[in-house]
Amino acid sequence: AQKVTQAQTEISVVEKEDVTLDCVYETRDTTYYLFWYKQPPSGELVFLIRRNSFDEQNEISGRYSWNFQKSTSSFNFTITASQVVDSAVYFCALSEAALINNAGNMLTFGGGTRLMVKP
Amino acid sequence: DGGITQSPKYLFRKEGQNVTLSCEQNLNHDAMYWYRQDPGQGLRLIYYSQIVNDFQKGDIAEGYSVSREKKESFPLTVTSAQKNPTAFYLCASSVGGATEAFFGQGTRLTVV
Numbered sequence: 001a002q003k004v005t006q007a008q009t010e011i012s013v014v015e016k017e018d019v020t021l022d023c024v025y026e027t028r029d030t031t032y033y034l035f036w037y038k039q040p041p042s043g044e045l046v047f048l049i050r051r052n053s054f055d056e057q058n059e060i061s062g063r064y065s066w067n068f069q070k071s072t073s074s075f076n077f078t079i080t081a082s083q084v085v086d087s088a089v090y091f092c093a094l095s096e097a098a099l100i101n102n103a104g105n106m107l108t109f110g111g112g113t114r115l116m117v118k119p
Numbered sequence: 120d121g122g123i124t125q126s127p128k129y130l131f132r133k134e135g136q137n138v139t140l141s142c143e144q145n146l147n148h149d150a151m152y153w154y155r156q157d158p159g160q161g162l163r164l165i166y167y168s169q170i171v172n173d174f175q176k177g178d179i180a181e182g183y184s185v186s187r188e189k190k191e192s193f194p195l196t197v198t199s200a201q202k203n204p205t206a207f208y209l210c211a212s213s214v215g216g217a218t219e220a221f222f223g224q225g226t227r228l229t230v231v
Contacts, residue, residue: 009159033217045162045209045222052217091161095217106152106177107220109161 002027004094006110013082014118021077021113023092029053031097034068034075035107039089051075082117089114121146125210125223131231132197132204140195140226142210149215151193155179156207156225165208168193169215197228205230 003026013019025034036048049059051068059066063080079086093107123144132138144151150169154162164177168187182201187193193212197204207227211220 004161006161035219037222043207043209043225043227045211047219047221050217050219093162097217106164106167107162109154109163111159111161 002029002032002094002096002108004092004108004110006090006092006113008113009111010114010116012116012118015084016081017117018078018080019082019115019117021079021090021092021115023075023077023110025073025075025092025094027073027094027096029096033095033097035093035095036066036075036077037091037093039091039112041088045091048077079115082115084117084119087115087117123210123212123221123223125208125226127226128224130226130228132228134230135199137196137198138228140197140208140210140228142193142195142223143191144193144210144212144221144223145191146212146214146221147190148212148221149190150213151187152211152213152220153177153183153185153193153195154209154211156209162209165195204228 005024032053034051037045039045056068065078067076089112091112092110126141152167153165156162163179165183166185168174174185174187184196209225210223213220
């Protein structure tokens with residue numbers, strides 16, 4: 001069975017600090033996909049990134065970067081120079097290839113990390 | 120604008136009542152999903168549908184029912200059999216395969 005663990009339930013930082021959100025996953029599948037979503041106070045989940053299990057290259061998008069390490073089953077998310085607008089709940093999610101078909105992609109979510117960025 | 124619309128945003132239910140949450144998408148996505156979110160537990164899959172007139176149970180389907188009569192619509196009914204229905208409900212859709220899911224803004228259901 002697949003499982004996603006986000007050990008940090010809440011993180012509080014001061015604006016301009018760097019912060020890393022941890023994500024550890026478990027899966028028996030060799031082909032899988034990892035996602036990060038942001039949930040602002042409005043409630044809607046906003047897609048941030050998708051990574052497949054064969055691509056371990058780190059990715060950077062502006063102030064956001066992701067570190068994928070299969071050896072430790074981790075897919076960590078770093079925000080550089082955090083801003084108040086980054087305050088939200090962040091979810092890491094996993095989808096196994098065995099559960100994906102032409103029209104479906106069921107996600108297993110971690111418990112989320114609430115990030116609070118103070119001015 | 121393309122997107123997913125959930126209504127209502129807030130819903131109050133008396134014990135023993137069935138209520139239906141609406142989810143409509145105009146993204147032309149084949150797959151649609153319902154998730155439940157409880158504090159500190161992330162999202163859990165209730166039901167999903169890959170095509171019109173077909174749907175499957177997710178991890179926590181007991182006490183819920185769905186229909187998929189149209190591609191655009193995937194309503195969720197919370198029945199009186201659901202013992203702890205107070206939660207935040209999110210609807211999502213995706214093109215298919217391993218693509219990302221797009222989410223609606225959610226419905227917060229409270230039992231009074």
